Amino acid sequence: MRKKSNFADFYESISQKKIIISPKKQRNISLSEISLTGSISSIKNNDSVQFESSLERDFIYLIEFDKKVYRYLEQPFKLFYYQYNTQKYYIPDFYVEFWNGLKQIVEIKYNDDLIANKSVYQKKFNIAEEFCKKNDIEFQILTEKEIRSPKLFNAKFLLSYQNPKYGFNNNDTQIILNVLKQYEQLTVQQLLDISVKSDDKKAEMLYIIWYMVSNYLVYFDNDMKLSMETKLWLPKL
Structure with missing residues (x-):
């Protein structure tokens, strides 16, 4: 089992003094009658992640699927400030760390x-x-214009294939790899038709193709909405 993310190193490194330092989210999100709230099970964090709008939920789908993201935390800390001689605080929505060292609020x-x-x-x-x-x-400030793109459709679709509930024959994955090596680039439909001739086997093979795409074993243009006409290719070594 993947070790649960520990954000203590982040909290130890920050220099802002007017901040609550704690490796826990600063605000638990409760059920709301006026907006969509809830939680999503995070594979990256090995924990549940809360959201307080459908737009936050969609952002979580994006970063869960993004292989460049190492870990993230919702409601990460409080920043205090004064307005009209009154102390107030602001809690950002997300803190995100990437494998290349980039950090984002x-x-x-x-x-x-x-x-x-x-x-x-x-x-x-x-x-x-x-x-x-x-x-x-x-x-960064992100709106529905950046979040609700073809990448969101792709992330939500492919996340369901990343961790299959049942095993499959490794020979089938090798068949797909060999076909792509031979043709370099094929649509999903072409890859399926060449890889298997039996109609009874095609549903299983299609599942394996989506599994391989979802785990970055096979590449595609993530700026375009996935379909059976999506072109696939192997990552360059």
Whole structure:
């Protein structure tokens, strides 16, 4: 079993003093009658991850599928600031670490909400940007325009194939690899038709193809929505 992510090293490294240091999420998300809330089981974190909107949920799908992401944490910490002589705090939506060392604080907002509440969010975002500059972290604000793209459809579809509930014949995966080596690039439908002739076997072989795509054993253009006409190829060694 994968070891549960420990964010203590992150909290020990940050330099901002006006911050609550804790390797736990700063706010538990409860059920809401006005927005979609819930949790998703995270393979990367070996834990459940909470969300408080469908847009946050969709962002989680994206980073769960993104092989460049090492780990992430929702509601990571509190940043304190003063407004009208009153101390307030701001909790960013996500902290994300990548395998290449990049670190991000990500705020998830609907575009209409950003526009309508610009004055409310601006102070919080300024505080977040200042904190990120001091700690070598990138600050990002993502809306449905960036999140709800073909990549989201692909992530949600392929995540269901990453960890199959039953085993399959390794010879079948080798057949797919050999066919792609021979033809270099094929559509999903072409790969399926060449790899297996029996109609009874095609459903099983298609499952294996999606498994291989979901685990980056076979590549495709993730900027395009997956279909049977999607072109597949092997990663370059």
